[in-house]
Amino acid sequence: MRRAIRVARQARAAARTPGRARLWFDVATVVVVGTLFAVGWPTLHLTHQVPAAAQPFIAALAVFPLALIRVNPALGWSISAGAALLIALAIQHQPGNDLPYQVVHILVLFALLFAVAVRAPMQIVLIAWIASSLLFATTMAGTSSFAEAGFGWPLAMTGLVGFGLLVRWLVLSRQALVRQEEQNELERARRAILEEKTRIARDLHDVVAHHMSMVVVQAQTAPYRVPDVSEAARAEFDSIGASAREALNEIRSMLGVLRSDGQLPEHAPQPVAADVVSVLDGVRRAGVRIDWTIDGPLAAVPDTVGLALYRIVQESLSNVSRHAPGAAVTVTVTVAAQVVEVLIANDAGTGGAPVVSSDGSGISGMRARAESIGGMLAAGPRSEGGFQVYARLPIPVAEGTVETPAATALPGARN
Known part of the structure; x- marks a missing residue:
């Protein structure tokens, strides 16, 4: 549960982080655009023959498309490239200036082409790369020995787009890793x-x-254990037993919804092996004929093994009460150095064999408990009548490993 809360907090923090990054990027973009405009406007008359009234508009046409670098870099590049072509064809540059448009305009074109390579669809990247190569190859021809080589500017555009695609791949890979980790x-x-x-x-x-189950057993056996029970009291006991059975079935249905599809081991066990005695005493007080033998110190059993032992004994006795009322029960617990063995056996009662429910309760649930700690459990009818459950639970050795013994088969057992 704590892990789920931590994941939710991380998701909220991750949702806030991109918003902050976009805000800071937009602020930086505004600063850069303002700086380039402040440089381009005053110096435009030095490079091109433009009337003073038109200079801020030409400078804005060269610089302001950069403001679209995050929102729509393809549109920004289109405007900037179109403006560069228009300026190169329509505006005469000053004598001694071989560049058809300003340096700030070239920087804006480079930045937008790089952003297109990083963020735009591949079809747009291809178009922008070809168009930029043609634009620079035609308008910048003769401006330098690099341009006169014919392939100079297309090669430069190819390198810029290639670097942008590399950054694109790195960003996408990082995003994929982040999504996978989430x-x-x-x-x-x-x-x-x-x-x-x-x-x-x-x-x-x-x-x-x-x-x-103990309520059901007490209600069923009360008329025989309590002397001089009237018919009204007998009917009341029958009603109590029926209501308890119905409540038990409803509880099982509710737990079937709560239970997950896997049988996972507990991490915070509460009962321990010594608590088995209280279960046996409670069953005897409920009117069940039960005898038990405990060979070895229950206090020496580790908590995890003790929890499994407790639940197996508890569930086995509940099954006897439900399916073999009136049966005599014998419980034998043997605690050795590296293993705990338990045998719960009952003679034939008025009911049948324990039912294995489809939701993992009953015998399958006990078997899952035993196997989760490296043990085994076998259950089946006895040859002389009745039913028995045998479990063998290993105790971890000093090195921390668990010795898993071989399964001991019972006559007619179900594994």
């Missing part, structure tokens, strides 16, 4: 949210389903 960050945030939803859904299922 997508990766969003995907990581999405997975973090799904992981949290999965953890919440699984814990809700395990806790709520277990206690609701």
